Amino acid sequence: xxxxxxxxxxxxxxxxxxxxxxxxxxxxxxxxxxxxxxxxxxxxxxxxxxxxxxxxxxxxxxxxxxxxxxxxxxxxxxxxxxxxxxxxxxxxxxxxxxxxxxxxxxxxxxxxxxxxxxxxxxxxxxxxxxxxxxxxxxxxxxxxxxxxxxxxx
Amino acid sequence: xxxxxxxxxxxxxxxxxxxxxxxxxxxxxxxxxxxxxxxxxxxxxxxxxxxxxxxxxxxxxxxxxxxxxxxxxxxxxxxxxxxxxxxxxxxxxxxxxxxxxxxxxxxxxxxxxxxxxxxxxxxxxxxxxxxxxxxxxxxxxxxxxxxxxxxxxxxxxxxxxxxxxxxxxxxxxxxxxxxxxxxxxxxxxxxxxxxxxxxxxxxxxxxxxxxxxxxxxxxxxxxxxxxxxxxxxxxxxxxxxxxxxxxxxxxxxxxxxxxxxxxxxxxxxxxxxxxxxxxxxxxxxxxxxxxxxxxxxxxxxxxxxxxxxxxxxxxxxxxxxxxxx
Numbered sequence: 001x002x003x004x005x006x007x008x009x010x011x012x013x014x015x016x017x018x019x020x021x022x023x024x025x026x027x028x029x030x031x032x033x034x035x036x037x038x039x040x041x042x043x044x045x046x047x048x049x050x051x052x053x054x055x056x057x058x059x060x061x062x063x064x065x066x067x068x069x070x071x072x073x074x075x076x077x078x079x080x081x082x083x084x085x086x087x088x089x090x091x092x093x094x095x096x097x098x099x100x101x102x103x104x105x106x107x108x109x110x111x112x113x114x115x116x117x118x119x120x121x122x123x124x125x126x127x128x129x130x131x132x133x134x135x136x137x138x139x140x141x142x143x144x145x146x147x148x149x150x151x152x153x
Numbered sequence: 154x155x156x157x158x159x160x161x162x163x164x165x166x167x168x169x170x171x172x173x174x175x176x177x178x179x180x181x182x183x184x185x186x187x188x189x190x191x192x193x194x195x196x197x198x199x200x201x202x203x204x205x206x207x208x209x210x211x212x213x214x215x216x217x218x219x220x221x222x223x224x225x226x227x228x229x230x231x232x233x234x235x236x237x238x239x240x241x242x243x244x245x246x247x248x249x250x251x252x253x254x255x256x257x258x259x260x261x262x263x264x265x266x267x268x269x270x271x272x273x274x275x276x277x278x279x280x281x282x283x284x285x286x287x288x289x290x291x292x293x294x295x296x297x298x299x300x301x302x303x304x305x306x307x308x309x310x311x312x313x314x315x316x317x318x319x320x321x322x323x324x325x326x327x328x329x330x331x332x333x334x335x336x337x338x339x340x341x342x343x344x345x346x347x348x349x350x351x352x353x354x355x356x357x358x359x360x361x362x363x364x365x366x367x368x369x370x371x372x373x374x375x376x377x378x379x380x381x382x383x384x385x386x387x388x389x390x391x392x393x394x395x396x397x398x399x400x401x402x403x404x405x406x407x408x409x410x411x412x413x414x415x416x417x418x419x420x421x422x423x424x425x426x427x428x429x430x431x432x433x434x435x436x437x438x439x440x441x442x443x444x445x446x447x448x449x450x451x452x453x454x455x456x457x458x459x460x461x462x463x464x465x466x467x468x469x470x471x472x473x474x475x476x477x478x
Contacts, residue, residue: 081301081302081352081353081354082302082304082305082471083302083471084305084472085441085472090278091278091279093278109350115471116306116309116332116333116456116457116471116472117308117332117333117345117346117347118305118307118349119348119349120301120304120350120351121348121349121350121351122351123350123351123352125352140440140441140471143302
């Protein structure tokens with residue numbers, strides 16, 4: 001199953017590209033991303049809002065499901081400073097650095113990203129509450145990929 | 154550390170071809186004769202040997218093999234790496250102590266060395282067997298002015314330095330298993346653990362931890378790792394001076410690290426590839442949740458392992474578990 005973080009990544013790529021529509025099919029999954037291409041001729045751009053808002057349709061073979069855009073209740077994203085493997089804990093035997101609902105401070109270590117056997121302890125850099133965890137333990141993450149959503153104090 | 158001691162060692166070393174009198178030493182150091190004598194006794198306890206002749210004085214005839222803060226300084230020609238050395242006979246883990254130093258502002262180049270570690274650790278807190286005197290166990294602090302995404306290259310740099318040190322002191326050429334394990338004859342001889350604390354765009358500190366099996370006998374290894382681990386002594390049938398090993402390692406590292414900071418990764422890449430283990434072999438690997446296989450064709454300009462799949466597509470692996478054996 002496609003993960004939300006992957007969909008987000010795809011949206012980013014689509015946003016930055018000249019492609020208007022992207023359809024991805026794998027086994028029983030189908031994902032369709034489509035830009036609302038504005039018509040510049042008739043509608044002058046007057047807002048600072050992003051002009052591209054992708055619509056997401058995630059379809060199953062029989063039961064089409066629409067993923068509603070979840071309104072994020074966080075105002076800060078901790079992103080990965082490098083490509084690597086994301087770890088929620090310092091070892092498989094110990095508990096995670098943080099859980100959803102935990103309070104963190106700027107200096108709190110929230111996870112590790114490992115690349116080429118360098119273990120990067122990522123700090124929260126803000127004071128607040130962990131609202132959501134956007135990557136999975138053991139997953140490969142990209143540079144700049146959101147890892148945590150934090151609601152700042 | 155005592156600067157008087159260092160000065161005394163320097164004086165004795167510079168006059169090693171001749172005898173120096175206690176009076177001359179006491180004048181040079183502005184210490185009483187008794188104080189000089191006490192210092193000499195202390196040096197003897199550290200493994201220095203003197204020839205002492207009445208009316209002539211002392212002559213240094215042997216520097217110690219024993220590793221201590223004092224002996225490590227002697228003959229170390231680095232500019233900043235190892236200018237502060239924190240040496241322990243026995244400690245939990247040099248990595249933990251170095252990390253504590255770094256948190257409380259420890260300077261770049263601070264080295265923590267232990268003769269024994271009771272809780273030596275590798276990656277993901279896996280145990281690293283180091284509870285005996287026959288290996289070199291050390292960690293040091295770096296504060297490089299690099300963007301964090303380039304820092305993983307330090308692990309490959311460290312591996313090349315370690316490989317060079319081994320080659321220089323034993324004459325045997327080791328292999329580097331991507332990214333940074335050192336092997337001799339397919340067995341692990343040294344491991345590197347690199348831990349970093351960084352913000353998005355700036356590194357607070359990097360702690361490089363190194364463990365090398367130097368003078369281990371077969372019986373020093375636990376049965377569970379005996380087939381996969383070895384030591385310099387086992388592979389070359391010689392004993393090595395740990396002090397010389399540490400000093401050579403620190404000297405080579407300082408030079409290579411400075412070159413890397415000013416010239417980038419290209420020279421490191423060339424050196425790394427000259428030691429590459431299983432170059433051009435097909436290996437199975439797991440990257441994230443994906444399992445695949447491919448041929449190792451080298452490392453990329455950022456240190457990533459380049460793998461070519463059956464269709465001829467090249468993949469760059471930054472993080473992967475590889476089945477090497």
